[in-house]
Amino acid sequence: MTGLDANTLIVLGAVAFLALIVLVVTLRTARGQTEINTRLSGLAERQDGIRDSLSTRLQDQERAISERLEGVSRRVGASLETSTEKTGESLQQIRERLAVMDRAQKKITDLSEQMVGLENILANKQARGAFGEIQLHDLVESIMPPGAFAFQATLTNGKRADCLLKLPNPPGPIAIDAKFPLESWQRLQNAADERERNEAARGFSADVLKHVRDIREKYIVPGETGDAALMFLPSESVYAELHANFANAVEQSFREKVYIVSPTTLWATLNTVRAVFRDVRMREQAHLIQKEVETMMTDVGRLDDRVGKLASHFDQARRDIDQIQTSSRKIASRGEKISELDLEDEDGAAGGPSPGRLSAPPAG
Secondary structure (H helix, E strand, O other): OHHHHHHHHHHHHHHHHHHHHHHHHHHHHHHHHHHHHHHHHHHHHHHHHHHHHHHHHHHHHHHHHHHHHHHHHHHHHHHHHHHHHHHHHHHHHHHHHHHHHHHHHHHHHHHHHHHHHHHHHHHOHHHHHHHHHHHHHHHHHHHOOOOOEEEEEEOOOOOEEEEEEOOOOOOOOEEEEEOOOHHHHHHHHOOOOHHHHHHHHHHHHHHHHHHHHHHHHHHOOOOOOOOOEEEEOOOHHHHHHHHHHOHHHHHHHHHOOEEEEOHHHHHHHHHHHHHHHHHHHHHHOHHHHHHHHHHHHHHHHHHHHHHHHHHHHHHHHHHHHHHHHHHHHHHHHHHHHHHHHHHHHHOOOOOOOOOOOOOOOOOO
């Protein structure tokens, strides 16, 4: 019984101890739960604060993003508007340049057609001769006075010159004939090697000298024309090639007294001839000029006499004015003395004028 009681006591003690332990654990669990709840409440409050803060920040960010988007939109809109204006201006400039290019293209096309026409003209000898004659006609007619030239003038030998300058003797009339050795010059320009160039150069020189001899034989007529004539080359490039590389042909033309001219040198020559015509007319009118000068000198002498008479009239008028001024000064002096006399009477001075104050001034 005693042993049973001891075991019972032990069991009861163990149960009590376990109950105590359960109680302690229960108490601790309740206190932990309370702490957990408190902490959860704090966490909930913190979460609410964080949520409110996040909400506020999100709202601020949304406003900032909206403002930035609006600014970007405005800048993009302004940039697009500026880009549109610049693009419009660029397109306008492009259209204007295209219009200029179209006009230039049209001019180039017209020039090409004219070059083709010129090539066709130069390919035909008759048309080429007419081309040179037209240039000669325009140059002479624009520079020389009327009556100083004649186109297609026929000489006594039956030959017809393209132009005849009617210069007085000496030197006498000068014939001008237009020549254009185009084929030989083109062969010279298109030569592929030295041999072809030498052959073309000989042909070009021969053609030029043939024209020179023809002009000398046809248009230098003793007793009718001057002892020289002009050969007109209507191409500056042909003229430059001739003088640059064919000095022998040029010197031979000088010896033949046929002087080769281009449009530029003919212009200078015609201006010199025009000055000669002006000098001739001056000599022809010299007696009339002398008579007019004599008449003018007579008029100058008459004018000098009249100027002298006018000067004497001015001298007399000046003397009259001096005398008038003298009389005027005397009258003014007398008036001043009379004024002084009146003032003395008003102040109660002794009556009767003072003989010294009323002395008469010298006669004017």
